[in-house]
Amino acid sequence: MRHVTRLRIGPIGFRIGSDWRGPIAALDDLYRDYPKPDVPDFNVHLFAARPWRRVFRPSVHIGGDFVIPDAAPLPLSMGLLAAEMGMNLQMALGQRRYLLLHASAVERDGKALLMTGVSGAGKSTLAALLMARGWRLMGDEFALVDPASGLIHGFPRLISLKNEALPVVEAALPDARFGEIMEGTPKGTLRHLVPNARAIAAMAEPAVPALILFPSFGFAAEEREVMPSEAFIRLTQASTNYVTLAERGFDALTRLVQGVPARAIDYPNTDTAIAQVERLWRELA
Amino acid sequence: MVRDARLLTDALRDPSSTAALDANGWTALLAMARAEQLIGTLAHRLDGLPMPEAARRILADARASAGQGRVAALWEAEMARRALAPLDMPVVLLKGTAFVAAGLSAGAGRQIGDLDILVPRERIGEAEAALLAAGWEWVKPDPYDDAYYRRSMHELPPLIHRERDRMIDVHHTILPLTARVTPDAAGLIADACPLAKGLAIPSPEGLVIHAAAHLIADGDLAGGLRNLWDIDCLVREYSEQDSDFCLSVYEEAHRHGLLPAVERAFRLTKKLYGTPVKSYENPVRVILQPRASDALYLRRLLARDGWGRQTRRITRFAFYLRGHWLRMPPLMLARHLWIKWRKGDRPVS
Numbered sequence: 001m002r003h004v005t006r007l008r009i010g011p012i013g014f015r016i017g018s019d020w021r022g023p024i025a026a027l028d029d030l031y032r033d034y035p036k037p038d039v040p041d042f043n044v045h046l047f048a049a050r051p052w053r054r055v056f057r058p059s060v061h062i063g064g065d066f067v068i069p070d071a072a073p074l075p076l077s078m079g080l081l082a083a084e085m086g087m088n089l090q091m092a093l094g095q096r097r098y099l100l101l102h103a104s105a106v107e108r109d110g111k112a113l114l115m116t117g118v119s120g121a122g123k124s125t126l127a128a129l130l131m132a133r134g135w136r137l138m139g140d141e142f143a144l145v146d147p148a149s150g151l152i153h154g155f156p157r158l159i160s161l162k163n164e165a166l167p168v169v170e171a172a173l174p175d176a177r178f179g180e181i182m183e184g185t186p187k188g189t190l191r192h193l194v195p196n197a198r199a200i201a202a203m204a205e206p207a208v209p210a211l212i213l214f215p216s217f218g219f220a221a222e223e224r225e226v227m228p229s230e231a232f233i234r235l236t237q238a239s240t241n242y243v244t245l246a247e248r249g250f251d252a253l254t255r256l257v258q259g260v261p262a263r264a265i266d267y268p269n270t271d272t273a274i275a276q277v278e279r280l281w282r283e284l285a
Numbered sequence: 286m287v288r289d290a291r292l293l294t295d296a297l298r299d300p301s302s303t304a305a306l307d308a309n310g311w312t313a314l315l316a317m318a319r320a321e322q323l324i325g326t327l328a329h330r331l332d333g334l335p336m337p338e339a340a341r342r343i344l345a346d347a348r349a350s351a352g353q354g355r356v357a358a359l360w361e362a363e364m365a366r367r368a369l370a371p372l373d374m375p376v377v378l379l380k381g382t383a384f385v386a387a388g389l390s391a392g393a394g395r396q397i398g399d400l401d402i403l404v405p406r407e408r409i410g411e412a413e414a415a416l417l418a419a420g421w422e423w424v425k426p427d428p429y430d431d432a433y434y435r436r437s438m439h440e441l442p443p444l445i446h447r448e449r450d451r452m453i454d455v456h457h458t459i460l461p462l463t464a465r466v467t468p469d470a471a472g473l474i475a476d477a478c479p480l481a482k483g484l485a486i487p488s489p490e491g492l493v494i495h496a497a498a499h500l501i502a503d504g505d506l507a508g509g510l511r512n513l514w515d516i517d518c519l520v521r522e523y524s525e526q527d528s529d530f531c532l533s534v535y536e537e538a539h540r541h542g543l544l545p546a547v548e549r550a551f552r553l554t555k556k557l558y559g560t561p562v563k564s565y566e567n568p569v570r571v572i573l574q575p576r577a578s579d580a581l582y583l584r585r586l587l588a589r590d591g592w593g594r595q596t597r598r599i600t601r602f603a604f605y606l607r608g609h610w611l612r613m614p615p616l617m618l619a620r621h622l623w624i625k626w627r628k629g630d631r632p633v634s
Contacts (some may be wrong), residue, residue, distance in 0.1 A: 001592060013339060015312060017592060037339060038308035038337060038339060039308050039311045039312050039315070039337050039339035039340050039343070040312060040339070041339070041342075041343055043312075043316050043592055043593065045592060045594065063594075065316060065319045065320070065593060096346040096347070096349065096350045097342070097346045244350075244353070245353070246353050246356070246357070247353075248349075248353075
């Protein structure tokens with residue numbers, strides 16, 4: 001491929017190749033403090049379906065070691081988003097070492113807080129705000145459960161902030177590095193936030209899972225205990241490789257829900273949510 | 286600079302050749318092995334050799350994954366066995382599932398997708414009804430595709446199990462009905478080697494001939510490196526028990542009209558993997574001298590770059606046409622390709 005970069009996020013190495021310079025330049029800028037793997041775990045290809053589409057109405061197709069057929073291409077202005085989607089896709093379809101949970105994770109005192117929920121529940125936003133308050137960000141998209149140890153490994157890629165979360169996080173982290181604002185993406189207005197230096201420096205350090213939260217945004221403040229049985233079912237739905245890992249996945253998830261308390265929290269605004277999280281952490285973790 | 290998938294075939298043929306690879310070489314090797322669905326096989330071949338730590342972890346994952354795939358494939362075979370047991374008909378496992386069910390070296394690390402079985406043609410309707418009753422469903426909703434399979438192909442339209450999400454291909458012979466060669470399917474079933482509990486696998490010769498037929502006499506050679514690796518493993522393993530195993534394969538292949546396909550497959554696998562295939566003057570004359578056209582096949586088989594992407598579009602398109610040419614007579618071919626094109630199929634991208 002014409003333009004290439006490599007980067008490691010948590011324990012996972014990527015090589016990204018592109019027919020255009022733009023997406024690689026954006027990655028090299030925003031991921032400049034990340035280590036570079038010698039032999040990557042996964043490859044991502046950003047390519048033009050036909051040679052002339054490099055130049056004429058360029059559209060970025062996402063490929064790699066693992067692909068979904070008929071994935072819609074993105075305009076070149078969203079090349080960085082295409083690269084991020086390509087990396088996520090490799091993880092979702094190809095990860096076999098760790099049980100992959102679609103969850104954000106932050107760490108304090110060697111212990112991890114996991115937050116999972118549907119798109120729009122506030123996983124990324126809460127993780128970014130907790131990072132602003134001194135927690136170590138482990139990741140806003142995937143948390144990796146090691147079936148051998150039960151520990152959580154982080155995946156602190158760029159934090160993907162959407163729509164109304166953008167001004168909230170920009171206000172909380174005025175000195176942070178952000179990517180370009182992308183309007184009209186499949187998920188609305190989107191902007192990437194670079195994790196802080198501490199999150200990057202400690203990204204290879206796993207943590208002991210201590211609390212699982214299922215946040216829901218847009219409701220009056222409320223809390224509810226989630227029993228291990230319900231947590232188990234919800235986390236199987238939040239995992240892309242639970243079925244593929246078979247017995248190892250079952251054992252890892254059973255161990256997680258039996259050993260770690262879980263709560264569902266509803267919240268009307270982020271200040272309320274942060275207060276709920278800090279209090280539950282003091283009581284339970 | 287990596288030119289083609291020779292890097293991968295060399296690593297499989299001679300694992301110690303990987304000692305010379307740098308980080309970029311390993312990156313390319315792993316990408317190609319994934320693309321050719323040979324990464325589990327490669328992981329087994331390279332087990333215990335020195336390599337970069339990252340490569341070791343990737344291959345350890347691939348080995349674990351293949352181990353899980355083996356369990357799932359055997360379970361799927363057992364599910365089909367239970368569904369078909371009341372019919373008391375011979376059920377012959379084919380391809381990857383047959384290799385792992387019989388513990389053959391070709392099954393070590395092999396990626397297994399669908400379950401392929403062979404049943405007697407006159408009883409395929411019963412098999413279909415029993416599978417539908419046991420939870421399998423149609424995959425192809427398109428009436429043209431469905432009719433095409435039933436009229437022209439060597440198998441039922443693919444079925445998928447609604448709970449386990451696994452596909453089964455129910456064959457009644459090993460080449461399309463419209464192909465110019467007509468193998469003796471009843472003979473393959475009659476000569477099959479029984480396993481436990483009513484399942485069977487083809488005879489050793491049958492396994493090799495099916496692999497060669499699938500690769501050379503049908504289709505466009507996609508996934509051919511894995512197919513040839515299967516043949517390499519089968520020939521090595523069975524030749525240890527019978528030094529004239531190749532001769533038995535030639536005699537049996539001749540009976541099925543598949544001797545040319547077997548000869549071609551043997552020449553290619555010898556070239557790529559150094560398979561100990563033998564030439565004979567008597568009682569059949571099979572001289573495995575390389576032919577000029579083999580170079581074209583190798584060009585197609587090795588068409589991968591260091592990112593695991595397919596290369597050599599024109600060569601691949603030529604083999605796509607050849608595959609269809611073998612599959613059906615010219616007029617039927619023209620009609621078929623026209624209909625597929627109108628439905629939006631584009632053979633080579």
